[in-house]
Amino acid sequence: MYLPSFSLKGKTALVTGAGRGIGQAIAIGYAEAGADVVIVSRTQSDLEKTAQLIESVGTKAYLFEADVTNKDQVKGIFETLDLEQINVDILVNNAGMNIRSKAFDVSDEEWDTIMHTNLRSAFWFSQQAGQRMKESGGGKIITISSVAGHVALRTGVVYASTKAAIIQMTKNLALEWGQYGINVNSIGPWYFKTPLTEKLLADKEYLQDILDVTPQKRVGELPDLVGPAVFLASEAADYVNGQTLFVDGGMTIQGF
Numbered sequence: 001m002y003l004p005s006f007s008l009k010g011k012t013a014l015v016t017g018a019g020r021g022i023g024q025a026i027a028i029g030y031a032e033a034g035a036d037v038v039i040v041s042r043t044q045s046d047l048e049k050t051a052q053l054i055e056s057v058g059t060k061a062y063l064f065e066a067d068v069t070n071k072d073q074v075k076g077i078f079e080t081l082d083l084e085q086i087n088v089d090i091l092v093n094n095a096g097m098n099i100r101s102k103a104f105d106v107s108d109e110e111w112d113t114i115m116h117t118n119l120r121s122a123f124w125f126s127q128q129a130g131q132r133m134k135e136s137g138g139g140k141i142i143t144i145s146s147v148a149g150h151v152a153l154r155t156g157v158v159y160a161s162t163k164a165a166i167i168q169m170t171k172n173l174a175l176e177w178g179q180y181g182i183n184v185n186s187i188g189p190w191y192f193k194t195p196l197t198e199k200l201l202a203d204k205e206y207l208q209d210i211l212d213v214t215p216q217k218r219v220g221e222l223p224d225l226v227g228p229a230v231f232l233a234s235e236a237a238d239y240v241n242g243q244t245l246f247v248d249g250g251m252t253i254q255g256f
């Protein structure tokens with residue numbers, strides 16, 4: 001009567017940065033929820049591993065070895081999908097990186113690399129997928145931000161600026177595209193153990209600093225993130241738009 005479906009059966013999702021870490025987990029979780037998954041990253045061997053795991057749960061994987069900072073390659077992905085008549089119903093802009101320089105030390109090249117990878121690529125994929133979703137009657141766009149977009153972290157001003165921009169971009173795209181049946185939302189994780197953070201989390205003192213400001217006193221496990229990602233991609237979130245869901249063990253509410 002009231003419970004909407006959390007299933008992604010019959011849907012096709014595109015996940016950037018799906019070669020490892022959070023993107024790989026979301027791609028596999030979407031497959032477990034029934035979706036076929038288009039997976040994008042620069043490392044073919046990583047993609048092949050993710051594809052094997054997707055197909056082991058019975059759905060299809062479409063692999064694209066591409067650099068999300070290269071506009072021709074981004075457009076090429078969608079042109080190929082058009083030719084193969086594969087519609088993207090769900091887009092997850094996950095690809096991201098960080099160079100943890102102090103503000104005085106940030107070079108123009110570092111600025112460009114972080115901005116282009118984390119922010120501009122998400123906008124390019126959203127434009128390409130959003131245009132097609134408008135024509136097909138709707139879809140879901142989810143971009144991975146970070147608590148760093150909401151509170152100040154010691155892990156770099158440029159990274160934090162991209163994540164804050166993603167939160168605002170999410171609102172603006174939701175404002176423009178809600179009329180087309182497109183839900184645009186963001187997920188803001190706190191620390192999860194992935195290749196991006198492995199070294200940081202191996203430092204016992206640093207890990208203790210993290211736990212001291214985390215009400216749940218643990219870092220995230222990847223299934224903690226996949227659940228919210230499936231929710232936002234499903235019809236259960238059809239009236240959720242322009243929001244950022246922090247998946248952070250309570251970190252962003254930290255009070256005293």
Ligand SMILES: NC(=O)C1=CN([C@@H]2O[C@H](COP(=O)(O)OP(=O)(O)OC[C@H]3O[C@@H](n4cnc5c(N)ncnc54)[C@H](OP(=O)(O)O)[C@@H]3O)[C@@H](O)[C@H]2O)C=CC1
Nearest residue numbers: 017019020021022041042043067068096146191192194196
């Ligand atoms: N781990 C964490 O604690 C947190 C992560 N996040 C965010 O989650 C997202 C994923 O992070 P995480 O899984 O930890 O990172 P990882 O470094 O583990 O994985 C990043 C993925 O993105 C891909 N990628 C990076 N640059 C490009 C590029 N230019 N073109 C195509 N693919 C690219 C990588 O593949 P390849 O290098 O082979 O191209 C890899 O598959 C990021 O946006 C990050 O900011 C947010 C908060 C916390």
Ligand SMILES: C[C@H](O)[C@@H]1OC(=O)[C@H](O)[C@@H]1O
Nearest residue numbers: 098146148155189190191
């Ligand atoms: C929680 C942050 O996003 C975290 O900070 C880092 O240094 C890593 O880049 C993670 O993304």
